Amino acid sequence: MKALYFASVRERVGRAEEEIDPPPGVETLAELMGWLAARGEGYALAFSAQGGVRAAIDRAHAKAEARVVGAREVAFFPPMTGG
Template sequence: MTVLYFAWVKEKVGLSEETVSPPAEVSTISDLMDWLSSRSTRHAAAFSDRQLIKAAVDQTHMPHASTLDGAKEVAFFPPVTGG
């Protein structure tokens, strides 16, 4: 799957986009944040306060507890501030 990062999440991770293949036990958005955090200190720093992170699965806002089944694109970003 493709993982996208925006705003300060992107700056903390140091990447705007990466392609990952998480193991089968990674079933929810929370699991994915745990797994990504285990891969580098930069990811761990970006995901250290989960309350500040919003997620979208295939371009739709989703709560952290929702499952990833078949997701092609997962995005992590801070609460939006447009308009």
């Protein structure tokens, strides 16, 4: 699947996108974020619990328990503010 990183997530990870192949057992968005966080310091900073990263699966906003199995694209971005 393609992982897209936006704004501060992109800055911490050090890239805008990449192809990823999560291992078996990574089935939810929360599990995917945990797997990504274990890939290195930049990823750990981007996906820390304090980071408040939001995500979209195949261009639809998703919650932590959403399944990522079979997804073509997962996008990660910081919480948005404004009005």
